[in-house]
Amino acid sequence: MVSVITVNYHGTDSTITCLNAARELDYPPDRLELICVDNESSAENAERLGALDGVKLLTSGENLGFAGGCNLGAGEANGTVLAFLNNDAVPDPGWLRAAVGVLRAAPTVGAVAGKVLDWQGSRIDFVDGGLTWFGMGYKRHAGELDDGRHDGARDVLFGTGSSLFVRAELFRALGGFDERFFMFYEDVDLGWRLNLRGWRVRYEPTSVAYHRHHESMAAVSSAREHYLLERNALAALYKNVSEATLARALPAALALSVRRSTARGELDPHQLELDRRPADPREDEAPVPVDRQALAGVLAIDRFVDLLPEFARAREVEQRERVRSDADLVPLLRKAMEPAYPLPRYLAAHDALVEAFELEKVFGGSRRIAVLTGDAITERMAGPAIRAWHTAEALAVEHEVRLISVNAEVAPADADFAVLRAAPRDLPSHVDWADIVVVQGHVLEMVPALRRQDSGTIVVCDIYDPMHLELLEQGRDTDEQRREADLRGTTEVLNKQLRRGDFFLCASQRQRHFWLGHLAALGRITPSVYDNDPTMRSMISVVPFGLPNRPPSRTGPGIRGRQGIGTEDKIVLWAGGVYSWFDPLTLLHAVHRLSEHHPELRLFFLGMRHPNPDVPEMGMADRTRQLSERLGLTDKHVFFNETWVPYGQRQNYLLDADCGVTTHFEHVETTFAFRTRMLDYLWAGLPVVTTDGDSFADLVRDEGLGVVVPAEDPRALANALERVLYDEPFIQGCEERIAEVRERFTWETALRPLTEFCRDPRPAPDRLPASAPLTRTPRKSRTAALRDDVGLLREYLDQGGVREVTKRAAGRLRRVAGQRLRGGGTS
Numbered sequence: 001m002v003s004v005i006t007v008n009y010h011g012t013d014s015t016i017t018c019l020n021a022a023r024e025l026d027y028p029p030d031r032l033e034l035i036c037v038d039n040e041s042s043a044e045n046a047e048r049l050g051a052l053d054g055v056k057l058l059t060s061g062e063n064l065g066f067a068g069g070c071n072l073g074a075g076e077a078n079g080t081v082l083a084f085l086n087n088d089a090v091p092d093p094g095w096l097r098a099a100v101g102v103l104r105a106a107p108t109v110g111a112v113a114g115k116v117l118d119w120q121g122s123r124i125d126f127v128d129g130g131l132t133w134f135g136m137g138y139k140r141h142a143g144e145l146d147d148g149r150h151d152g153a154r155d156v157l158f159g160t161g162s163s164l165f166v167r168a169e170l171f172r173a174l175g176g177f178d179e180r181f182f183m184f185y186e187d188v189d190l191g192w193r194l195n196l197r198g199w200r201v202r203y204e205p206t207s208v209a210y211h212r213h214h215e216s217m218a219a220v221s222s223a224r225e226h227y228l229l230e231r232n233a234l235a236a237l238y239k240n241v242s243e244a245t246l247a248r249a250l251p252a253a254l255a256l257s258v259r260r261s262t263a264r265g266e267l268d269p270h271q272l273e274l275d276r277r278p279a280d281p282r283e284d285e286a287p288v289p290v291d292r293q294a295l296a297g298v299l300a301i302d303r304f305v306d307l308l309p310e311f312a313r314a315r316e317v318e319q320r321e322r323v324r325s326d327a328d329l330v331p332l333l334r335k336a337m338e339p340a341y342p343l344p345r346y347l348a349a350h351d352a353l354v355e356a357f358e359l360e361k362v363f364g365g366s367r368r369i370a371v372l373t374g375d376a377i378t379e380r381m382a383g384p385a386i387r388a389w390h391t392a393e394a395l396a397v398e399h400e401v402r403l404i405s406v407n408a409e410v411a412p413a414d415a416d417f418a419v420l421r422a423a424p425r426d427l428p429s430h431v432d433w434a435d436i437v438v439v440q441g442h443v444l445e446m447v448p449a450l451r452r453q454d455s456g457t458i459v460v461c462d463i464y465d466p467m468h469l470e471l472l473e474q475g476r477d478t479d480e481q482r483r484e485a486d487l488r489g490t491t492e493v494l495n496k497q498l499r500r501g502d503f504f505l506c507a508s509q510r511q512r513h514f515w516l517g518h519l520a521a522l523g524r525i526t527p528s529v530y531d532n533d534p535t536m537r538s539m540i541s542v543v544p545f546g547l548p549n550r551p552p553s554r555t556g557p558g559i560r561g562r563q564g565i566g567t568e569d570k571i572v573l574w575a576g577g578v579y580s581w582f583d584p585l586t587l588l589h590a591v592h593r594l595s596e597h598h599p600e601l602r603l604f605f606l607g608m609r610h611p612n613p614d615v616p617e618m619g620m621a622d623r624t625r626q627l628s629e630r631l632g633l634t635d636k637h638v639f640f641n642e643t644w645v646p647y648g649q650r651q652n653y654l655l656d657a658d659c660g661v662t663t664h665f666e667h668v669e670t671t672f673a674f675r676t677r678m679l680d681y682l683w684a685g686l687p688v689v690t691t692d693g694d695s696f697a698d699l700v701r702d703e704g705l706g707v708v709v710p711a712e713d714p715r716a717l718a719n720a721l722e723r724v725l726y727d728e729p730f731i732q733g734c735e736e737r738i739a740e741v742r743e744r745f746t747w748e749t750a751l752r753p754l755t756e757f758c759r760d761p762r763p764a765p766d767r768l769p770a771s772a773p774l775t776r777t778p779r780k781s782r783t784a785a786l787r788d789d790v791g792l793l794r795e796y797l798d799q800g801g802v803r804e805v806t807k808r809a810a811g812r813l814r815r816v817a818g819q820r821l822r823g824g825g826t827s
């Protein structure tokens with residue numbers, strides 16, 4: 001059973017509207033309990049609310065506040081889930097079912113935060129929570145248009161009390177909302193405590209409610225509201241941070257509360273300075289008018305001190321029960337260094353306190369991060385642009401981010417970060433702005449100053465694409481001389497990144513082993529690097545391609561309904577481009593074989609023309625068209641989309657498919673590739689047929705997500721397609737396992753190594769300035785050195801005579817000169 005609890009305080013009309021909407025929820029009535037708490041109840045209100053059918057009314061003669069009212073309702077609730085709903089809000093019919101589904105599916109989620117929109121359903125009230133270092137929670141993106149950017153589920157620090165679902169037993173174990181808060185931040189405090197104890201709070205965008213924001217506060221002055229906000233922020237901070245954090249944050253938070261109030265009330269802070277004394281001493285005794293806004297912070301601190309013994313007991317409990325550190329929760333704070341109020345005197349004090357108490361060491365300062373790509377950023381994006389976009393999106397949650405493309409095609413969708421086009425000559429200004437630069441492809445070549453070893457900018461190299469191995473296949477269409485030159489050039493581009501980078505991203509463990517070999521060959525795995533981290537994870541981490549947090553939902557037409565493709569046909573989808581390292585030819589032979597027994601079979605190629613105009617069509621695309629024509633498959637069993645599907649519309653095509661396929665040849669490119677767009681199959685829950693040999697095939701085989709076949713085997717491929725299209729028990733098993741596996745590949749999870757690095761970015765150990773060995777090889781005595789030289793002379797004479805001796809001597813001279821130039825000579 002679920003108990004929906006709403007608290008009324010002299011807002012009976014809104015409360016009746018809310019409860020009537022709750023009775024229309026898409027949820028079994030016998031498993032739904034509606035509870036209304038009437039604060040400072042009157043006979044009239046009690047009579048009206050008591051007349052509502054199926055509502056349990058609890059009355060209180062005093063105003064218990066939102067926290068106390070919710071606790072009273074929770075104490076009388078019979079449900080295993082408590083659903084808190086503001087009385088000035090109404091739920092969407094699917095509000096409850098969506099949230100309960102999350103709690104059932106994820107045992108570690110203790111509370112679900114619903115999506116809250118304004119009364120018209122067009123603007124955001126709540127989609128994410130942030131917390132400042134001084135304890136003030138805030139609703140990120142509040143007031144913005146709800147344009148779909150926040151339709152992915154994610155973990156949050158807290159949910160808004162206007163739409164919050166909590167496991168009942170857990171709520172009671174935590175003592176419910178802290179009633180000393182009365183109202184404001186009691187939801188922040190509850191979410192904070194849940195997270196500290198190891199539980200997750202999960203934002204679920206399909207659980208929607210519509211809210212008339214702060215209708216209950218309409219008759220309350222802003223000064224009283226600020227008083228509650230200031231007092232409760234201090235209380236939440238005091239209760240929930242560790243001893244070490246409290247020692248830094250609380251003194252600064254107290255001082256900042258005073259400055260915030262004096263700045264808000266425009267109080268002259270210098271009026272009591274001795275050099276400001278009036279000529280008539282009696283004027284010093286006269287009362288001074290003080291705006292209530294200026295009193296809010298001072299009185300809030302005074303009341304906080306009154307309650308300190310009670311908060312101290314609560315703090316003791318929270319610190320004893322916590323299992324997570326402050327550092328663990330920093331990502332959920334989002335931008336903890338956000339000052340929150342744009343008042344000049346206040347901002348100056350904020351910056352001074354942050355510096356004096358070194359608060360960035362505790363809460364992590366926001367960085368400036370430039371993500372550089374050479375790919376087109378438009379509605380039609382290929383893998384590199386998609387990866388750069390989601391990288392910027394993930395980092396922008398905590399940092400100031402610019403996504404910059406040097407491609408001529410830049411026409412982005414709306415984003416929470418800057419998306420810019422820059423000519424190569426303009427890149428240095430963006431690099432100078434940034435603390436961290438994330439590069440991919442050839443972009444590092446365009447900023448020579450960034451390649452220098454003495455550059456102080458932190459560089460992250462995204463080498464998820466082994467371009468030189470791709471070129472071995474792609475270059476088959478060119479002459480041998482050009483092919484060799486292109487390969488040398490591309491390899492050197494990668495080598496420059498590997499020599500310069502501070503942190504590297506790759507897409508799989510296979511790739512990680514490959515790139516570790518590169519780094520070792522280039523001399524990057526030095527004793528200092530190895531001793532700092534023998535695992536090398538602090539230098540190179542696996543960041544695969546990712547998936548959206550939210551499942552795909554149809555927004556328009558896809559494949560079915562096109563000429564030649566019926567609603568009952570079986571559709572095999574090829575979701576990426578057609579490149580030289582792929583083998584669509586074997587797939588065509590398999591489709592030709594299978595279509596003789598299954599005339600309803602359809603193969604659809606999602607995109608034949610790369611969206612980046614700088615990427616030419618490869619020869620394999622034309623060979624694929626020609627073979628399809630020769631086999632009589634085109635527009636009967638095989639269909640080509642000759643353009644490229646917009647990134648935001650690909651789900652419509654995926655949802656029309658019955659399975660996904662990728663086939664390739666057996667070669668070294670396959671061994672180390674990561675087929676980026678193939679993850680879309682998992683996103684859509686499609687069973688997969690893939691050729692053996694790459695890391696994606698390992699995943700499909702190990703997890704039971706479909707069928708893995710040998711390279712260039714049409715018969716095996718045809719049998720595999722038949723199984724994933726027609727074997728219902730096998731299909732169901734694949735779908736069940738796909739649902740579990742895809743959670744590992746959300747962008748939020750995939751990019752975690754990068755987001756963690758950016759919270760505490762450091763140069764690679766071998767790039768630290770003025771680094772030198774602490775111990776040196778002892779200098780040999782002259783006699784020992786002469787003896788060694790005589791031995792070497794004999795050895796070299798035996799190997800090659802006078803010419804070998806001359807060569808070795810010249811080599812020694814070069815080494816000695818180099819050591820002295822680097823300051824590494826002995827003395």
